[in-house]
Amino acid sequence: MNVVLDIFWHDLPSAVLAWSLLALLAAVAIGVLAAYTRQAEPQPAGPAPELLEQQTMLSEYAQTLARKAREASAAAERAAVTARRRREEWLAAQEVAERAWQHYDEADSQARRVLTASALPLPRTPQTPAEYAFRERYLHRSAMSACSHNRMSPLELSDALAHRRGWDPRRHPIEQEAVLTKVARASLRTAYRRASEAEKQAWLATEAATAAAQSLRSAAHTAQMRARRASRRVTPA
Template identity: 35%
Template sequence: MNVVAEMLVSSPAPAIWATLMLLTLPALLLLGSPQAMRHPRKAALETVAALRERGLQRRRRQEEAARAAQFASEVQVAAERAAASAGRWQEVWEQASAALTTAYGAWLEADARVRTAASAAAWGTPWSVRTCEEYAARERYLHRNVAAAVSRGELPASAMADAVAGRNGWDARLHQVEQELVIARASAAWLRQRYEAAVAAEAAAWHDTSLARRAAGSLRDEAQAAAVRAAAMAPVRGDTEVRARRQVVLFAGNFVQSALR
């Protein structure tokens, strides 16, 4: 490619500079390459081809830059959504952790009640029920205390039906002290199950939170890298007149070098 073609296909210039360069094309051809005056058609075709190729390259770069910017925008949106999702999973884990602490405390309190009830029952109590009134009183005591434990969350709702039906270890004939021990043991067993379920729920929530954090971090890094690539591919938008002046200076320098040769 000759010097004139190189000058024309470089950075774009304002219309006035392009017009002046087209008007002075014969002189430029002569100054840039004396061989071009012997074959002006060939030189013109080469220049037009070079301009067309540079235009195609410029459009390709612009399209690639647009795609890179679009990709960076989409990844940024995905990263923001992933960060929000990680924040929600963090809240879920915090709630599960608080529930675990509560369940553990409830289980410890129930275990303490078992020891207290066992100490009271160790003194011994009369087993036989002498009158119907005494049996009715023990039955009412059992039902009332089981219902209270269910309302406090210390027993499942099914415990009340079992106590009324007299199944699964519930016996209204027992003395009130022994009934307290039965209730305390049943409550401790139930709250231990609740604690174990809370342990599993907290572990699952932590696992999901960790995955969400890693996904958010990966997308954040990808978004930063995509933004850097998009910025590097974005066209530099400077002042067109300044670029045109720089082009004229560059051509003048090439002319002086050609003349000195």
């Protein structure tokens, strides 16, 4: 028994050292295995710097296109408003031209009737101061009435009242009426030509405004489509 104990106590330090070495090797092996396991596990990868820069540029480009699309839409809307206003102006000018033509046509018909009647022999009237005073008053009233109905200009009225440029108050009322109707016809013909020219210019302005509105509307639609395509290419963060 003593021999066994002597052997045990003699070999105990060697056994403890051996077990300590085994424990140390096991701990090192476990640590190495754990480190390898952590390295083997997939780590969340961040975006590459090149990709981030590309996405930033695409985002800025999409924002620029969106801004231009808004500006193009606003310009197209303003052009549409202008086109509608030009059309309203043309319709108003068309009405003015139609009324001017009606007035001229009426004056022309009246002038034809008066000129036909004036071709007949004039009735005899007494050559008295009262007759000439009546003829003068008739000329003045007829001229002022024609001017108030826009059948002669204020300048022509002034000439008639002052008996200038061929206006003779001594003429028979039928002769004076013939002169008045010819003057009215010429004045209304001039007014119709001016109204017709104004209507033509209004129509040309309407056509130009309509074409501009259509062009800007098409450009705005194209800009919106480009902005949508650019926005779809931007990857959300």
